Amino acid sequence: MAYPVVLVSADVRHDEGHDWHCAASNYLNAALNGSRAMPLILPSLGPALDLDSVLDRVDGVLLTGSRSNVGPELYGGEPSEENGPYDPARDATTLPLAQRTLERGIPLLAICRGMQELNVALGGTLATEIQTLPGRGDHRAAVSDEQDVRYGLAHDIAVAPGSCLAVTLGLPAEGGSARVNSLHRQAVLDLAPDLMADAVAQDGTIEAAHPRDSAGWALATQWHPEYWVASDAASARIFTAFGDAMRDYRSRRENAGRTG
Template identity: 65%
Template sequence: MPTPLVLVSADVRETDGYEWHAAPSTYLLAVLKGSEAIPVILPSLGPEIPLDDILDRVDGVLLTGARSNVNPELYGEVATEENGPYDPKRDATTLPLIRRTIERGVPLLAICRGMQELNVALGGTLVTEIQTLPGKRDHRAPPSDNQATRFGLAHTITPEPGSCIAAILGTGPVHVNSLHRQAVGTLGQALTVDALAEDGTVEAMRPTGAKGFALATQWHPEYWIASDDTSQKLFRAFGDAMRERMNARERSEAAE
């Protein structure tokens, strides 16, 4: 069987006089090692990308985390300098990509900013700077130049019984990292919460009634793919879903 191809979202950065469309290597390696698939970066070119043409050629979609936040104007709030930076070209690419990916039943894994994009794409809202809210823990990364410290396990989540993530990880508490300032506010249409943090922050969710695998996590499973059992289970499930879809397509084509 061919190796699955995974479409990976790109951040837009201005560097050395160029506009770069890039994705962190941690996500690319997690796809390669954890899902046994080949990552392909999708440039954030908005409506210039023919989504159906590219989705015809890939077997899964991965939405990465990012330093930027989803622009609040996309869910009816006011964008502020404090809540930035923003990446409007990524927003213009990922939000329609999410909707079309779900409609077509292409396996989807959305991480951190990716989960927030999923919620906004389906009509939901976000809460900005949650560390300032009463009763909420500080979900930001600890200040450090050491990436292993920044991505260290920070708190537990509890999968909802009968949820997609419980089927992958079990129903007991799971230790995860935490590196975000925004969180899900009002849940988008046809979305179901799969796991919560101790302070009630949504940590995992999925589109209700999706035709195929579709899961979002607020934490970052990609960073510890080489050593963390939870991370490995999530990326393995993503890879298995892609191979299952490839098998079904081959059977359908053979029957024709």
């Protein structure tokens, strides 16, 4: 059976006099090997893109993490040098992409920056540099040249009973916990009205969410399950569920095409 196609968001990086539209290999490999889906990178060309024409041809959308942060002006904040870097071309692409993906019921997995994009796209706000806020922990990556250390599982999260994440992880009816990594300076402040919190860290940081009334499977995580998908059971379950949702969506789309 042919793999479903998953659309992957792209950062814009400037190098050697050119703007490059790119995605980290961790996400591509996790989609390919964890979800058994074929990743296709969407350039961050903003309003120039005909998103519906692209979404007509894919079975899922993966919003990736990034070193850049969502532009604060998009949720009523003020940009600052401390909170940067920013990627306005990506913002102009991923926020409408997230909205349209949900409207069409296409499976969506949003990771780290992707979760923040989803929250802002649906009307929520973000807290910047959360390690400076009273009562918040330091969610930044460990200082190391070793990626396994930087992406190491760092703290536990409390998973809400019956939530999308709880079901995905196979947790009991009363919910449970999971251990996750942490590599972010920005996090959800006001959760968008159409999102429900699936998990929180000990300091109250929202670590996962899903749309209340999405027509398709959708999950957002503040941590990075893509890094440990080959060895961590919880990470693998997330990408397996995403792949299953994409195959189900593709089957329904193909059946509709045959009967339409």
